[in-house]
Every structure is written in structure tokens, then in C-alpha cells.
Amino acid sequence: MPNVASPELLLAGEHNQSLGVLREYAEFWKTPYSLEQTGQDPVVFASGDLPDDAERMRACIVCPSGPENARSIARRLGLDLSLKAGPLRIPVSKSTSVSINTIAYEFQGPNLETLISGSGKTVLQRVKGTQIHLMCVGLVTDYVKQLYGGLHDPPSAKFHFITRMPFSYSAIPVGIRSRFFRSTTGPFEVGEEKLGAIEFLRAAFLASVSVVAHSPIPRIGFWKQGVSSAIAVSHDVETSQGLRSGARRLLEVETKLGIRSTWNIPSSRYPISKDDLNAIAKWGELGAHDTKHDGRLVLADSDGMLERLRACRRELEFVAGTAVIGFRSPLLQHSRGLLASTHKAGFMFDSSVPSWERLSPTSFRPHGVGTVFPFWVDGCLELPVSLPQDHQLIRVVGMTPADAADGMIQISKWISGIGGASVLLVHPDYEFAFPENLTEYERLLHGIIQPGSTVMTLGEMAEWWRFRSSAGWKAGDGRAELRQGNPPDASSRLEVQLVRSYGEDGFEVEMLN
Numbered sequence: 112m113p114n115v116a117s118p119e120l121l122l123a124g125e126h127n128q129s130l131g132v133l134r135e136y137a138e139f140w141k142t143p144y145s146l147e148q149t150g151q152d153p154v155v156f157a158s159g160d161l162p163d164d165a166e167r168m169r170a171c172i173v174c175p176s177g178p179e180n181a182r183s184i185a186r187r188l189g190l191d192l193s194l195k196a197g198p199l200r201i202p203v204s205k206s207t208s209v210s211i212n213t214i215a216y217e218f219q220g221p222n223l224e225t226l227i228s229g230s231g232k233t234v235l236q237r238v239k240g241t242q243i244h245l246m247c248v249g250l251v252t253d254y255v256k257q258l259y260g261g262l263h264d265p266p267s268a269k270f271h272f273i274t275r276m277p278f279s280y281s282a283i284p285v286g287i288r289s290r291f292f293r294s295t296t297g298p299f300e301v302g303e304e305k306l307g308a309i310e311f312l313r314a315a316f317l318a319s320v321s322v323v324a325h326s327p328i329p330r331i332g333f334w335k336q337g338v339s340s341a342i343a344v345s346h347d348v349e350t351s352q353g354l355r356s357g358a359r360r361l362l363e364v365e366t367k368l369g370i371r372s373t374w375n376i377p378s379s380r381y382p383i384s385k386d387d388l389n390a391i392a393k394w395g396e397l398g399a400h401d402t403k404h405d406g407r408l409v410l411a412d413s414d415g416m417l418e419r420l421r422a423c424r425r426e427l428e429f430v431a432g433t434a435v436i437g438f439r440s441p442l443l444q445h446s447r448g449l450l451a452s453t454h455k456a457g458f459m460f461d462s463s464v465p466s467w468e469r470l471s472p473t474s475f476r477p478h479g480v481g482t483v484f485p486f487w488v489d490g491c492l493e494l495p496v497s498l499p500q501d502h503q504l505i506r507v508v509g510m511t512p513a514d515a516a517d518g519m520i521q522i523s524k525w526i527s528g529i530g531g532a533s534v535l536l537v538h539p540d541y542e543f544a545f546p547e548n549l550t551e552y553e554r555l556l557h558g559i560i561q562p563g564s565t566v567m568t569l570g571e572m573a574e575w576w577r578f579r580s581s582a583g584w585k586a587g588d589g590r591a592e593l594r595q596g597n598p599p600d601a602s603s604r605l606e607v608q609l610v611r612s613y614g615e616d617g618f619e620v621e622m623l624n
């Protein structure tokens with residue numbers, strides 16, 4: 112197991128939640144950290160108040176937990192403070208940047224030096240003559256707002272109205288539903304700051320540690336050795352026609368390209384037979400997609416959710432005769448309660464939360480979780496749907512399949528540039544599966560496969576992320592030893608990396624194996 116020099120990174124939060132978020136940053140990058148001081152001279156990353164002995168530390172980075180807290184830090188250091196709303200952007204590599212729209216804390220005073228800046232605004236400052244460093248972004252507060260806030264998508268009155276209709280909402284002809292869901296505001300636009308605000312915060316965390324520590328920081332690559340980004344192709348099968356005809360056409364294209372995909376099937380919306388399911392399970396992978404797919408799952412109480420989740424899994428497994436390990440919610444509906452229930456119902460992962468959607472069919476607002484990487488919440492492993500789905504682009508925004516494919520390819524290039532997971536959702540019931548659009552579907556698949564990327568089913572992606580999550584470091588005495596993941600024999604596939612520095616071209620990273 113690799114054993115490398117590593118500065119001690121000590122995390123300190125003013126309460127459990129903020130400490131938990133700082134840990135999530137370190138766990139995301141898989142950099143060594145400690146919660147109790149073990150060595151002489153740790154680099155301290157603190158959220159909230161400046162530690163009492165900050166002046167005597169080797170180095171301290173403090174990120175304010177809100178405007179009041181930032182004012183109190185400024186007072187203690189004799190600085191002025193102004194709050195500036197707007198975009199911030201920093202590079203992660205020569206060609207790729209990450210950004211966020213937020214309110215930045217700009218400390219002002221003659222004794223301040225800027226160490227990291229972006230879009231003309233300061234990200235990290237140092238008080239000259241000291242090793243006190245000030246983060247100008249609320250790494251904890253913005254993370255909670257973007258990620259946990261993004262899991263909350265309250266159903267609008269319009270949504271309640273549709274689901275209260277005496278018949279299932281799926282009985283409404285698709286054309287009428289699409290008009291109901293159609294957005295009326297502004298042009299279609301997906302930016303880095305919408306899809307990946309969390310990626311900005313994560314990059315700002317690691318960049319600050321790298322700049323302040325002045326020595327290489329070990330981390331574990333996101334994917335197995337030699338792979339720099341990941342792709343999963345998924346399908347939600349809405350109708351029996353989609354299952355019998357559309358799915359077969361899409362499968363033909365995928366088998367030709369050697370791509371295995373994930374097919375999410377409702378267990379009791381339309382009749383399913385073992386033959387239908389075997390045709391797709393033989394090449395790809397089956398996932399559960401609720402029972403009736405009537406839009407009411409997210410409105411159920413926790414017992415009702417659990418019952419439905421268990422039933423759809425049980426029924427699908429019974430008909431297919433294979434294990435079903437993943438869940439995709441109808442209409443990408445989600446809530447923390449629903450995610451916790453998928454975990455309780457025995458699913459290994461969920462893939463229902465969009466990174467960003469122009470129009471949530473639940474809240475009828477733009478909505479998303481702001482990350483393009485898998486993440487854990489309440490015991491559930493979530494694989495966000497990171498590329499805008501075909502239904503949104505073609506039926507809500509009104510794009511042609513060719514334009515929709517171009518948009519998805521463009522976004523997947525950015526996701527690949529930051530090492531993320533491009534999760535594609537294409538329905539066999541909609542335009543891409545029409546015979547006349549199959550060449551566009553093939554072009555789309557070709558386009559989202561970037562150099563260095565690997566195509567996985569959602570189940571394989573979940574299995575890898577679970578394995579990577581179980582690995583880590585045993586740190587102490589200025590060194591860190593890789594702690595193997597579970598199963599141990601897979602640990603040799605982890606890519607150990609050293610972040611050598613951070614500058615205008617982003618992170619300088621060395622691969623150790």
C-alpha cells in the first residue's frame with residue numbers, strides 16, 4: 112500500500128453539521144485528514160470563528176459561516192468587509208473551470224494578500240505577516256444550500272392539481288402533458304454554475320489546502336487507474352410500446368457500439384413479461400421505476416413510500432428472475448425522505464436527482480442538486496442525472512433531436528473535463544428511439560464518450576463509488592498510508608495521485624501508480 116509524505120490537515124467545525132460538511136469535502140477528494148490533532152504542526156481548516164490560537168498555528172484557513180460571522184472575523188483582525196453577489200470562476204485545469212453564483216465575503220485592509228482569485232473576485236486571502244487565511248466563500252453554508260437544498264423540490268399547487276385528478280396523470284395524452292410542463296421563461300441555458308456549483312466549492316477547498324500547505328497533497332482518483340471520467344447510459348421505459356419497439360431499436364445501436372446501459376421499468380404500469388425484460392437484461396441491466404408511475408410516490412408518507420419501493424423491486428425481480436439493485440424515480444421526483452426510503456427498501460443506489468433541470472415537473476421551477484458526481488445522503492448512494500434528459504430538451508424546450516444531442520455532448524465535455532460522471536437519460540418512448548432519429552442517437556453516444564472516459568452501467572458505477580468510498584488514508588507523523596477499500600483485492604485498481612500545486616492552470620497532479 113502506498114505510503115507518502117502528507118501534511119496533517121486538521122478539520123474544525125463550530126458544530127457537527129459544519130464539521131460534517133468539511134469531512135465531505137475531504138472524503139470527496141479522498142485526501143488524508145484528521146479531526147483531532149496528532150502531529151506538531153497541522154494545517155487547520157476551520158468553519159466559523161477564527162480559532163483562539165490562530166496566530167500561533169503553522170497555518171489556518173477559516174471560512175465564514177454567514178455574514179454575521181464574517182463581520183466578527185473582520186472585527187477581530189481589524190479588517191473591513193463587503194459582501195459581493197455574482198459569479199466566481201476558478202480553473203481546475205488548463206482547459207476547464209468551475210463556477211458558482213454566490214455572495215462572496217470580501218475582506219479589505221492594507222495587510223491582506225490575495226492567494227486565489229477568480230472572475231476578478233477574491234477566493235482566498237492571507238493576513239500578511241501571519242499564517243491566517245480567509246476563505247471568501249461560505250464553503251459550508253453554500254454546500255448545505257446547494258446540495259441539501261437541491262434535494263428538496265416541493266410539489267407546486269399545479270403538481271398537486273394534476274396528481275389529484277381522478278384518473279392517473281399518465282392517462283393524459285403526452286402532448287397535453289408536455290404543454291402543461293412547458294416552460295415559458297427565457298432561452299435554454301445550462302451553465303457550469305447551475306450543473307456544478309458544488310464542484311466550485313470542492314475545488315476551492317482543495318486549492319486552498321494545496322496553496323496554504325506548500326507541499327504535495329495525496330488524493331485518490333475518482334475512477335479506476337487510467338480512467339479520467341465516467342459515463343452511464345440510462346433509459347426509463349414509460350410505455351409498453353417503448354419496451355417492445357423503442358428499446359429494441361436503441362439496444363441495436365448500443366450493441367453495435369459495445370455500450371451496456373441501464374433500463375428502468377415500472378412494475379405495474381403496463382404488462383411486462385420475462386421475454387420482454389430478458390431481451391434488455393441480457394445485454395444491459397434492469398432498474399426499478401416505481402409501480403404505477405402515477406406521480407404520487409413523492410407525495411406518499413414514509414410507510415407508503417417504503418411499501419411502493421419494496422413492491423416495485425419485488426415484482427420486477429419476480430418477473431425478470433434477476434436481482435434489481437437500483438431505483439429511478441418517475442419524473443425524477445425526489446426528496447430526502449424518498450432517498451432514505453430507497454436505502455431502507457434495500458436498493459444499492461438511487462439515480463433520480465437531476466444535476467440541473469430547466470423545469471422540474473414537481474415544483475415547476477428550475478431545479479437541481481448542483482453536482483455531477485455520485486454522493487451519499489442518509490445512507491443512500493445517489494448517482495445524479497447529470498446530462499439534461501431528452502424529454503426536457505425536446506418536449507419542454509422544443510429542441511430538435513440534433514440540437515438536443517449537440518447540447519448534451521457539449522455538457523458531457525465539461526463533465527469529463529472535471530472528471531465527473533455523465534449520466535444520460537433517453538426514453539425509448541420518445542424521439543431518439545424513432546427510426547428516423549437513430550443516427551442522431553448513435554452520434555450522441557459517440558459524442559459523449561470522451562478520451563480517457565469509461566462507460567459503465569449505473570450498477571457498476573454505484574459499485575465502484577461504494578468501493579472508492581470505503582478506501583482512505585491512515586495519517587500521522589507527516590505521512591499517510593493508503594487504507595485499502597472493501598473488497599481489498601480491488602484496491603490495486605485505485606489511482607493514487609499527488610496534488611503538487613494549484614495555480615492559474617488549475618491543479619498540477621502527479622499520478623503515483
Ligand SMILES: [Zn+2]
Pocket residue numbers: 347348349400404440441442
Ligand atoms: Zn418514467
